[in-house]
Amino acid sequence: EVRLLESGGGLVQPGDSLRLSCAASGFTFSTYAMTWVRQAPGKGLEWVAAMDGTGAYIYYGDSVKGRFTISRDNSRNTLSLHMSSLRAEDTAVYYCAKNLGPMIAVYDSWGQGSLVTVSS
C-alpha cells in the first residue's frame, strides 16, 4: 500500500523559512516523479513544484519560483520542500503526491497534508 506522510508544517511569521518533509513507503520511490500541491483555506488546488525520480528535472509554479526548493533523498524515501521568504498568501495545506507514471503527471496517491500558516 502506498503511503505518503507529510510533516513540518506550522505557524510562522512573514519572511520566515520552513521545511516540509514527505515520507514515502509502499512503492519504489526512486522511480517516480513526485509533486507538491497546495490548497489555501476554502480555495482550490494549486500546483507548487515537481521533481523527477532522479532529481535531475525540477519544475516550479510561478508563485513560488525563487523562494521554494524541492528536493528528494531516494536513500531515505523522502521528498522535501524548503520554503523561504514566506508570505501570507503561502498559507495553505501542502500535499505531497505521487505521479501516476512516466510522462503522466496526474497524481494517484496523496498524503494527508500539512498546514502552513504564515501570519504575524
Place this chain on the structure above:
Amino acid sequence: EVVLTQSPGTLSLSPGERATLSCRASQNIGINSIGWYQQKPGQAPRLLMYGASNRATGIPDRFSGSGSGTDFSLTISRVEPEDFAVFYCQHFTGTFATFGGGTKVEIK
C-alpha cells in the same frame, strides 16, 4: 499558460440523478494530458480519471470522462450519496500543471 474553467460552480442533484461536469481549456490541449479528482471535506484529493477517459484504480464505472481539444467532461451516471464532493480537472505538460477552479456537487 493553459487556464482551465470548470462549470457549473455548483451542481445540486438528488441521489440517482446524472451529473455532467465541464472543464474548458483556454487552448487546445489534446486528449491525454488531463485528469479529474474528487475531494471531500477534510480529505486529500482522489484521482478519478486520467487521459480524459481512463478510470484510475478502484474507481467505479459510474464515473466516465470524455472530450478532447478544449472541452472535457466528467459524468457520473447515477450519483450515489458518497459522490457528493468537489471535483477538479487538471492539465499537465512536461514542465507544469494547472487545476481548474472546481465544481461542487451538492445534495439537492
